[in-house]
Amino acid sequence: MKRRVDMRVLLGTYGVVVALVLLVAFGWWRYENFLGMFNVMSVLRYNSMFALVALGMCFVIMTGGIDLSVGSTAALGSVAAALGSHYGIIPGIVGGVGAGLLVGTVNGTLVTRLNIMPFIATLATMLAASGAALLLANNQSVSISYETGFMNLGQGNIWILPIPAVIAALAYVAGSVILNFTSAGRTVLAIGGNEDATNMMGLRTERIKFLTYLASGSLAGLAGVILAAQFGAGQPIEGVGWELFAIAAVVVGGTLLTGGMGSVGTTLAGVLLLGILFNMLNFENGMGWISLSAYWQSVIRGGFLLVVVIIQARLMSKEAKHVTS
Amino acid sequence: MSETLSPASAKTARFFDPLDFLARYGTLVALALLIVFNLIFTRNFATLQTLNVNLTQVCTIVIVAIGMTMVIGTGGIDLSVGSIMAISGALAPLIFLGTIFPVGNIGVSVTLAIAVALLAATLLGLFNGWLVAKMRIQPIIATLVLFIAGRGIAQVLTNGNLQVFRVPEFQWIGLGRPFGIPVQVMIMVVMIVVAAWILRRTVLGRQILATGGNEKAAGLAGIPVDRIKLTVYGISGFCAGVAGLVVIAINSASDANLVGLGMELDAIAAVAVGGTLLVGGKATIIGTLIGALTIQLVRYTLLSNGLPEGAALMVQAAIIAGAVWLQQQGRVR
Numbered sequence: 001m002k003r004r005v006d007m008r009v010l011l012g013t014y015g016v017v018v019a020l021v022l023l024v025a026f027g028w029w030r031y032e033n034f035l036g037m038f039n040v041m042s043v044l045r046y047n048s049m050f051a052l053v054a055l056g057m058c059f060v061i062m063t064g065g066i067d068l069s070v071g072s073t074a075a076l077g078s079v080a081a082a083l084g085s086h087y088g089i090i091p092g093i094v095g096g097v098g099a100g101l102l103v104g105t106v107n108g109t110l111v112t113r114l115n116i117m118p119f120i121a122t123l124a125t126m127l128a129a130s131g132a133a134l135l136l137a138n139n140q141s142v143s144i145s146y147e148t149g150f151m152n153l154g155q156g157n158i159w160i161l162p163i164p165a166v167i168a169a170l171a172y173v174a175g176s177v178i179l180n181f182t183s184a185g186r187t188v189l190a191i192g193g194n195e196d197a198t199n200m201m202g203l204r205t206e207r208i209k210f211l212t213y214l215a216s217g218s219l220a221g222l223a224g225v226i227l228a229a230q231f232g233a234g235q236p237i238e239g240v241g242w243e244l245f246a247i248a249a250v251v252v253g254g255t256l257l258t259g260g261m262g263s264v265g266t267t268l269a270g271v272l273l274l275g276i277l278f279n280m281l282n283f284e285n286g287m288g289w290i291s292l293s294a295y296w297q298s299v300i301r302g303g304f305l306l307v308v309v310i311i312q313a314r315l316m317s318k319e320a321k322h323v324t325s
Numbered sequence: 326m327s328e329t330l331s332p333a334s335a336k337t338a339r340f341f342d343p344l345d346f347l348a349r350y351g352t353l354v355a356l357a358l359l360i361v362f363n364l365i366f367t368r369n370f371a372t373l374q375t376l377n378v379n380l381t382q383v384c385t386i387v388i389v390a391i392g393m394t395m396v397i398g399t400g401g402i403d404l405s406v407g408s409i410m411a412i413s414g415a416l417a418p419l420i421f422l423g424t425i426f427p428v429g430n431i432g433v434s435v436t437l438a439i440a441v442a443l444l445a446a447t448l449l450g451l452f453n454g455w456l457v458a459k460m461r462i463q464p465i466i467a468t469l470v471l472f473i474a475g476r477g478i479a480q481v482l483t484n485g486n487l488q489v490f491r492v493p494e495f496q497w498i499g500l501g502r503p504f505g506i507p508v509q510v511m512i513m514v515v516m517i518v519v520a521a522w523i524l525r526r527t528v529l530g531r532q533i534l535a536t537g538g539n540e541k542a543a544g545l546a547g548i549p550v551d552r553i554k555l556t557v558y559g560i561s562g563f564c565a566g567v568a569g570l571v572v573i574a575i576n577s578a579s580d581a582n583l584v585g586l587g588m589e590l591d592a593i594a595a596v597a598v599g600g601t602l603l604v605g606g607k608a609t610i611i612g613t614l615i616g617a618l619t620i621q622l623v624r625y626t627l628l629s630n631g632l633p634e635g636a637a638l639m640v641q642a643a644i645i646a647g648a649v650w651l652q653q654q655g656r657v658r
Contacts, residue, residue, distance in 0.1 A: 066465070068590070114650050117604075119402075120597050123590055124646040131638030139634065240587070244404065248469060257463050295480035302474020306456075309470065313460050 015311070016253050016269045023276055031283040039279070041162055045154075045230070047275040048164035049074070050245060051268060052223040054253075055168075055175050056216030057246040058267040062179075063209050064192045064259030065111065065118035070220040071242030072130035073103045075235060077224020079133050082142040082234030085150035092150045093225055100221015103129050107217060108210035126243070133236035142234035154229030164226045171219065176264040184208055192259020248301070249274055252308050274301055344654050351651045352598055352612070355644070356619045359626055367629055377507060381575070383621040384513040385410075385568040387614055389585075390592040390599075391520045392450075392561030394613045397596055398524070399557050400537040400605025401457060401464035406565040406592060408475025409449050410585025413442040413569035415479040418488040418579045421495055435495045443566045449475065450562015454555035468558075472589065479581035488579040499574025509571045516564070521610040533557060537605025594641075595620060598648040620644065 027034040053070045060067045077096035084095030103125055110121035144150050156163045179185035187208045190198040199205045228234045247257075253270030255262030278297045285291055347354065363370040389406050396403045419425050420438035428434035449471060456467035490496075501508040524530040535543040536553050544550045565585070573579040599616030601608045623644055627637040 110646055114646075115653060116646060116649055119593075120603060120649050121646060123594060123597075124642040126590070126642075127645070128639045128642035131635040131642065134635030134638065135633060136635075244469060244472060247465070248473060251466050251469075257466055293481065293485065295477050295485055298477030299474050299481060300477075302470050302472075302477060305466075305473060306470045309456075309462050309466050310460055313462050316461075 014254075014266065016266050016273060016308075020269045020273050020276070023273065023280070027276070027280050027283065031280070031287070034280075034283060037160065041157075041160070041165075043272075043275060043279050044165040045162035047271055048162070048168035049223040049226050049230075050242070050249065050275065051168040051271045052171055052219045052226070053242055054246040054249040054267050054271050055171055055264065056212075056219035057243070058250045058253070058255055058262060058264060059175070059179075059188060059212045060118070060216045061247070061250055061255055061257060062188050062192045062259055062262040063212050064195065065209065065212065066122065066247070066257075067107065067213065067216045068119065068122040068243045069103055069107060069126040069129055070216060070223075070246055071239035072126045072133060073100050073217055073220035073239075074224040074227060074242060075237065075239040076100075076103065076129045076133040076136070077221035078228040078238060079137040079142050079224075079234035079236050080221075081150075081225040081228040082144045083136070085148055085228070086145040088148045089150050089153070092144070092148070092228075093153070093222075096225035096228065097218050097221040099132075100217040100219065100224065101214060102217070103220070104214040104217020108213035111213060112206040112210045130236075137234060137236040139236070141236065142228075144228055144232055144234065146232075151229050151232060154226050154231070164230065167222070167226065171222070172264055172268050179264055184211065188212060189260055189262070192256075192261070194260070245274070248305050251312075252305060254312070274304070277301055277304060344651075348652050348654050349600075352600065352615050352619055352648055355648075356615055356622065359619065359622045363622070363626055367626065373505065377510075379618075379621055379625055380510045380513075381507050382625075383617050384507075384509045385571050386588070386591050386595055386621070387513050387617045388516055388564050388568040388571065389588055390595040390613045390617055391516055391610060392557075392564030393589075393592040394596050394599075394601050394608050394610055395520070395524070395533055395557040396464070396561045397593075397601055397603060398533045398537045398605055398608030399554055400540065401554065401557070402468065402593065402603075403450075403453060403558065403561045404465065404468040404589045405449070405453055405471035405475055406561060406568075407585035407588035408472050408479070409446050409562050409565035410569035410572065410588060411476050411479035411581050412449065412482070413446045413566040414573040414579045414584040415482045415488070415581045416445055417442040417495070417570055418490055418573065419482065421492055422488065422490055431492065431494055435492065438495065439570060442570060443563060446566025446569065447559050447563045450565070451555060451559045453562065454558030457558060458551040458554040476581065479584070483579070483581045485581065490577060490579075496574045496577060499571055499576075509575070512567065512571065516567070517610055517614055524608060524610055529553070529556065534606055534608060537602075537608070539606070591620075594645050598645055600652055616648075 033039055053074060057067055057070060077099045080099040081092045081096030085092035106125050107122055110116045110125070111118050152163060154164055158166055179188065187198065187203045187205070190203060191205050191208060195205055227238060249270040250267050251257060251270070252273060253263065253267035255267060277300055281292060281297050281300065369375065389410070393403055393406065417438040420441055421431070421434045423434065428437065453468050453471060456462045456470070457464050498508055498512070524533065532543070532548045532553050535546070535548055536550050540550055568588070569584055572584050595617035596613050597603060597616070598619060599609060599612030599614070601612060620641060623641060624637050627640055628634070
């Protein structure tokens, strides 16, 4: 019996990786140039921002929380980074990530000190960050400096790899190591599993939760830095709906929204899966057989999310029955 | 003002406790203070026009928030309302403009358009309810599906085009002013009264709060929990459908990219500021109305006194967090 349960958990967790591999294989079989250097690199370059945001979201969700502020934090980060970029690359990065850290600190304080529900606390900071971005940018997009090399953070390459993708990859490696090999990472999962029990064991739940919001904020800020560098300007009204896209990616990646279970690697797979769906739609249109407008991408993404969550719900309920029987 | 299942602690009621008082009536006090402030400092505040401007701006949020209050009362949440608004707002013009099929009589086609749009919105809400009740998917994720797909459906329906129309029979919903009162405000008031009555005086209302208070206990007590959930999501879809029609009637145009954008969070904020518990079990429609009015009046006050949009957003954020924090202080005691 135990082995069958393990199979289900395995499928629930790594199903997304299998799906990703199948999707890529299908694309490679069907479309010329799908795995061509240019396409692969541009998909990676564009989706690295979402990957960073989803990574932070993944940590917050694993503790049973949620962070709705990531989208406007990224917007605020992009404005701060664009303003900082005129003084050099480092001030640009510091500005963006610093803005993210600030929002993360407020989130962490509201959630862990004032005990406001994460959904409401981060809904409030979402508005506040958006307001701060508008004030800082004076209601318009802020051009970055093209002299300091700041734009390389979004548009440059290391060897053939896009720099934003390298940044995102490094962040995921760090995230995976922290989650699996440090006590803080194990505590994150323990909190999501049972916060009271974790507290009684003497683990510092409040501090770890605070740190997850800090991480989510700073990663969103970093995504903002890349956003500014990639599009040449800080965008105070960008980032609308990013939070829900990130949540969708985390869910598709098999992380439970109730917390206590999750994986960094499959979150990345979730981001890539949702990103590639869009990419494939473009290729399909290019083949000339069908002509689906870009509007179909959200319909397809939504349908995909529906299939995933229904499968997950099925797996979960069967698993629960096994445990009780 | 608030409907609670569990009796509030009677002990603290005898003595006047300022924090408890603020926790209960803080939002109402804030609203009163805002009105007084405006009467003194904002020019031309005490006019019918100001009242109409504020009411028409807030009324779609309130209509959506009514359904949201019921969903949140069961311990759920509905992120899809904005997208459902877009679908309802896209469907109606397609029908009364005769894009899908020609209808001779304008009265018939407008009636048909409204009926179809509201039916579609309700069905989508029921779909959410089905995912939550039968498939046992968490409400945030279940309604995230339609949040993402719904706006896409509306865009696909209209091919992303702006639908402009001049159909007075339909636009009466948004522009009509019998006795000087905007029609959409009347719709809002009727919906508030009905919803408050359902929540306070009917079996359904009690069952909604029981489901949110303790789902397992409610189920064991014989309350049809699944059907209750299905119903509230259906109601939420219907409310969103109405709001979508009102928005396009006001604008004389339907833009699937914009109708209802960000509405889910505005509505949730109004519900939370109004004193409805986000974990379920306690819900107040009148509170939601006061919450929405407060947020609206704060924005109006700041913007009409020359503060930039960004600052208004930050103050709005502080009020949401502050109101929820205050309410929690009352509950801890």
